[in-house]
Amino acid sequence: IDFTNNKLEANAARNNSTFTPFDPNDYPDNTNWFDEILRTAFTQKHSLNISGGSENNRYFVGLNYFEQEGVVKKNSYERVNVRITDDIDFSDYFRAGISTDMSITKIDHLAGGLLGQAYRNPPVYSPRNEDGEFTNPDNLGLGQYANPAATLDRWNNVEPFTTRNISNIYFELMPIEGLTLKTSFSADISNYSTRNYARAWNVSIIQTDDSNALTRQYGRQFNYVWDNTITYKQEIDKHRFTVLAGSAYTSYFSQFLNGFNTGVEYFSDASLYLVNGDETTEQQASDGGSKRVNQSYFGRLSYTFDDKYMLNATLRTDGSSSFPENNRWGTFPSLGLGWVASEESFFNESEILDYLKIRASYGMLGNSDIPQGTYILPVDNRPYLSAVFGPYDSTNISQGATITTAVQPDLTWEVVEEYNFGFDSNWFDNQLSIEMDYFYRTTRDAIFPVILSATSGVSTPSGGNDRAYLDNNANILNSGLEFLTSWNKQVNEDFTYNISANATFQKNEISELQTGTIALYNGYRSSSISQVGRPVGEFYVYEVEGIFQDQAEVNNYVDEDGDLIMPNAVPGDFKYADNNGDGRLDDQDKISAGNYLPSFLYGINFNMEYKNIDFSIQGQGVEGVSVFNVKRIDRSGNQNIDQDFYDNMWRGPGTSNTYPAGDVLGGRNPDPNSFNVESGDYFRIRNITLGYTFSENSFFGNAL
Numbered sequence: 092i093d094f095t096n097n098k099l100e101a102n103a104a105r106n107n108s109t110f111t112p113f114d115p116n117d118y119p120d121n122t123n124w125f126d127e128i129l130r131t132a133f134t135q136k137h138s139l140n141i142s143g144g145s146e147n148n149r150y151f152v153g154l155n156y157f158e159q160e161g162v163v164k165k166n167s168y169e170r171v172n173v174r175i176t177d178d179i180d181f182s183d184y185f186r187a188g189i190s191t192d193m194s195i196t197k198i199d200h201l202a203g204g205l206l207g208q209a210y211r212n213p214p215v216y217s218p219r220n221e222d223g224e225f226t227n228p229d230n231l232g233l234g235q236y237a238n239p240a241a242t243l244d245r246w247n248n249v250e251p252f253t254t255r256n257i258s259n260i261y262f263e264l265m266p267i268e269g270l271t272l273k274t275s276f277s278a279d280i281s282n283y284s285t286r287n288y289a290r291a292w293n294v295s296i297i298q299t300d301d302s303n304a305l306t307r308q309y310g311r312q313f314n315y316v317w318d319n320t321i322t323y324k325q326e327i328d329k330h331r332f333t334v335l336a337g338s339a340y341t342s343y344f345s346q347f348l349n350g351f352n353t354g355v356e357y358f359s360d361a362s363l364y365l366v367n368g369d370e371t372t373e374q375q376a377s378d379g380g381s382k383r384v385n386q387s388y389f390g391r392l393s394y395t396f397d398d399k400y401m402l403n404a405t406l407r408t409d410g411s412s413s414f415p416e417n418n419r420w421g422t423f424p425s426l427g428l429g430w431v432a433s434e435e436s437f438f439n440e441s442e443i444l445d446y447l448k449i450r451a452s453y454g455m456l457g458n459s460d461i462p463q464g465t466y467i468l469p470v471d472n473r474p475y476l477s478a479v480f481g482p483y484d485s486t487n488i489s490q491g492a493t494i495t496t497a498v499q500p501d502l503t504w505e506v507v508e509e510y511n512f513g514f515d516s517n518w519f520d521n522q523l524s525i526e527m528d529y530f531y532r533t534t535r536d537a538i539f540p541v542i543l544s545a546t547s548g549v550s551t552p553s554g555g556n557d558r559a560y561l562d563n564n565a566n567i568l569n570s571g572l573e574f575l576t577s578w579n580k581q582v583n584e585d586f587t588y589n590i591s592a593n594a595t596f597q598k599n600e601i602s603e604l605q606t607g608t609i610a611l612y613n614g615y616r617s618s619s620i621s622q623v624g625r626p627v628g629e630f631y632v633y634e635v636e637g638i639f640q641d642q643a644e645v646n647n648y649v650d651e652d653g654d655l656i657m658p659n660a661v662p663g664d665f666k667y668a669d670n671n672g673d674g675r676l677d678d679q680d681k682i683s684a685g686n687y688l689p690s691f692l693y694g695i696n697f698n699m700e701y702k703n704i705d706f707s708i709q710g711q712g713v714e715g716v717s718v719f720n721v722k723r724i725d726r727s728g729n730q731n732i733d734q735d736f737y738d739n740m741w742r743g744p745g746t747s748n749t750y751p752a753g754d755v756l757g758g759r760n761p762d763p764n765s766f767n768v769e770s771g772d773y774f775r776i777r778n779i780t781l782g783y784t785f786s787e788n789s790f791f792g793n794a795l
Contacts, residue, residue: 092118092215094737095233095729098753104661105757118215118231124239125209127218128202132160147180163201165246170196184265191258198253202246208239210722211730227295234728241294253283271322278315284308290357302373305355305363310347316340329397339387346380381463386410401429403452411459411504415466418503425454446517450528458505461538465561466502471495497543497560505563506535513573526575533602536563542611564605567627571597588699595692599626615721618763619686629686630719632763633676634668638751640744650674657759663741663752665760676759684768685717705782712774720769724761 096112103110135158142151153174160167172194180186213233216226218240225244228236261275287306293299320337352368352375365374389407405425412419432438433447476491513528540559577591601623604611610622612631620631639645645660656669656676670680691714698707723736732740732753739750751760 092213094732094740094753095213097740097742098729098755101661101663101752101754102757104663105659105754113233118213120215120217122214122217124212124214127240128164128205128209128243129162130160130164132162134159148177150177151175161199161201163205164243165199166201167199168196169198170194185263187260187262189258189260191256194255196250196253196255198250200248200250202243202248204237205239205242205246207722208237208242210733211726212236212239213729213731225294229295234730235295235297236728236730237298238294241292241298245290245292247288247290248286250283250285253281255279255281269324271320271324273318273320273322275318276315277318278313280311280313282309282311284310286363288355288357288363302353303355303357303368304351304353305365305368306349306351307365308347308349310345312343312345314341314343316342331395333391333393335389335391335393337389339385339389341385341387343383344380345382346378348378349376351375382412383459383463384412385459397434399431399434401427401431403427403429405454409457409459409504411457413459413461413463413465414502414504415500418501421457421504421506423455423457423506425452425456427452427454443518444516445519445521446515448515450511450513450515452509452511454509454511456507456509458507458538461502461561466498466500468494468498468500469496497547499560499562502538502561503536503563505538508533508535522579524575524577524579526573528573530569530571530573532569534567534569537565537567538562539564541605542613562605564611565601565621566603567599568602569597569599571595586699586701588697590695590697592695593693597688597690597692599686599688600624601627614763615719615725616761616763618719618767625683626686626688628688630684630717630763630768631678631681632684632765632768633665633680633759634670634682634684635764635766636666636668637748638741639664639666640748659758661758662744663754664758665751665764665766667759667762667764682765684765685715687716687718687771689713689771690715703784703786705780705784707778707780709777709779710774711777712772714772716771717768718771719763720767723767724755726756 092113092115099110099112135156137156138153139155140151140153142149144150151174155170155172155174157170157172158167159169172192174190174192176188176190178186178188212228213231213236215233216228216231218226218238220226225238225241228234228238257277257279259275259277261273264272266272285306285308289300289302289304291301291303293301317340318337319339320335322333322335324333325331350365351373352365353373354369354371355363355365355367357363368374387407387409389405391403391405394402403426406422407424408420408422410420428451430449431447432449433441433444438444438447470492471494472490472492476493477488478491479485479487480489481487509530509532511528511530513526516525517523518525538561541562541564542559573593573595575591575593577589579587579589581587601621604621604623610620613619613621613628614630618630618632619628621627621629639648639657639660639662641662644666645657645662645664646655648656648660648666650656650669650673652674654674656674657664657667660666667676668680668682669676670682673679692712693714694709694711696707696709699705723732736750739747741747741750741752749766751766755761
């Protein structure tokens with residue numbers, strides 16, 4: 092209530108009006124909405140594995156059950172899966188194998204919008220009235236809200252039955268020594284169904300619906316890969332090489348069918364079928380699908396001389412139906428070189444360095460994972476585009492058509508090109524290992540949406556509000572250093588330990604944009620920008636100089652001609668810097684304020700064993716990453732705010748020069764600004780494990 096009064100006071104000052112403050116005594120409740128929707132979640136996993144066989148036949152059978160509760164109530168995931176593998180050596184020249192992993196899952200989905208409702212709802216009312224009915228937030232006089240407890244109670248969106256089968260079968264023929272012919276077929280088949288039921292309710296103005304709507308969806312996916320390879324291995328004196336040639340055919344297929352109806356009464360889950368609804372025009376159905384195929388041919392040569400000098404060369408040609416016929420194929424080479432310097436004679440006398448390998452590589456890889464048919468220009472000729480031409484009483488209907496989508500008919504492969512240099516080393520009787528890599532990775536012809544003007548008359552491929560089409564838009568550079576070090580020590584027969592750490596320093600920038608493209612804006616209220624020489628999606632915002640403390644400060648913030656720079660500001664508003672000094676606040680005044688890609692990632696692990704006790708701890712963190720706190724400005728009405736903002740918000744002259752008053756939507760306060768860009772740096776403990784291994788002579792060991 093105090094926050095709401097603060098906001099209303101600032102808003103009244105902005106509009107030269109008056110307001111009547113709310114009396115906190117009229118709102119005695121103090122509900123923590125997150126407590127109402129969250130819970131302590133549990134996870135359980137059980138496994139039963141059987142393995143065995145003979146020298147020529149090896150099998151494995153595994154049965155697993157996994158259940159995970161979500162921290163939000165009514166959200167859960169449950170899976171049962173069976174895995175079977177069998178490898179058979181029919182002779183010294185022929186072997187075959189098969190594996191299959193079959194699973195059944197059930198998912199109770201997270202209630203849509205629930206977490207946002209819990210964050211924004213004022214805590215000043217209880218979830219239910221004294222009569223047990225859900226409280227209508229409209230009666231508070233604070234504005235329109237959705238009661239989160241009612242939303243959770245009504246939610247009924249599940250995937251009751253999803254099956255998936257991932258299987259592989261292979262055959263290997265070894266006609267002569269060193270030569271292997273292999274064919275392998277892998278399939279990933281899944282069938283799923285979803286059900287979303289919205290029963291009738293009447294809680295508040297924005298929580299009312301009498302339709303009893305039911306949506307059901309059925310879908311299937313069938314993806315498979317057929318690989319065929321020929322491998323020849325040979326060793327002659329100090330020369331060792333492997334030559335491989337092969338092909339791969341990959342197919343991706345998906346299909347779905349949607350149905351919708353209203354008037355479906357709920358008696359139990361068994362009644363939730365479309366046929367139990369209204370036999371009216373409300374019934375709707377839709378379907379769709381996609382198919383994409385890739386064909387690849389590849390070869391690889393691996394060569395080693397005297398276990399010191401190494402070469403690995405690969406050449407592959409890939410074709411994809413994702414691209415137009417003239418750009419369907421791409422060729423991608425790679426080359427890797429290695430030198431085990433520690434095998435040279437001049438290293439023999441080193442007492443501290445046990446192993447040193449120096450590596451260098453270059454490679455290219457193509458990406459075709461984009462929606463199918465994005466280069467094809469569709470024509471919309473649905474019935475509503477038809478028209479009647481002729482006399483008044485004419486019945487001659489002419490079919491109309493229109494184009495509402497822009498495409499790039501010359502779309503081509505997105506290619507990742509990378510250089511890599513590094514070394515591997517072991518020190519002090521192999522107790523210390525150090526690895527380092529430098530990478531220089533360029534993504535050429537990166538594919539992402541180009542946003543067009545709202546007057547262009549086209550729609551986005553995803554069906555949203557932005558007008559866009561997919562194109563090869565930019566070259567993006569990622570470079571950096573990666574380190575990995577580990578110390579292993581056996582103190583005595585009873586005690587061993589290991590400490591390892593890894594670190595990555597990385598830099599991201601756009602090295603080139605498509606000709607004619609100045610910059611690409613994205614994010615909340617165009618809060619991020621992608622431009623040449625800067626990182627992708629860098630936050631581009633107004634710089635907050637402080638908070639206007641009184642009207643005199645607003646009046647004194649003028650340009651060289653004496654005109655107000657922020658004429659609509661009031662005390663408690665953000666004060667934005669006029670960085671170019673032209674007396675206007677526009678994009679020329681915005682600053683780069685970090686981005687979502689961390690510049691430094693690191694991790695540390697510790698493991699130890701003492702007799703039968705083992706202990707491990709894993710930690711991980713990032714530095715140099717920023718986040719844009721949209722939840723503080725993407726709001727309306729008298730919504731709640733986080734505790735940090737409430738404790739530090741401006742309440743009058745001198746109370747804060749960092750946090751504004753509560754009217755965060757007033758004036759230019761909601762413009763993207765540096766206050767909303769916060770540090771995303773963190774360090775967290777990912778896992779702590781303490782174990783005890785029972786010996787065979789113990790009671791538990793004998794029982795097991």
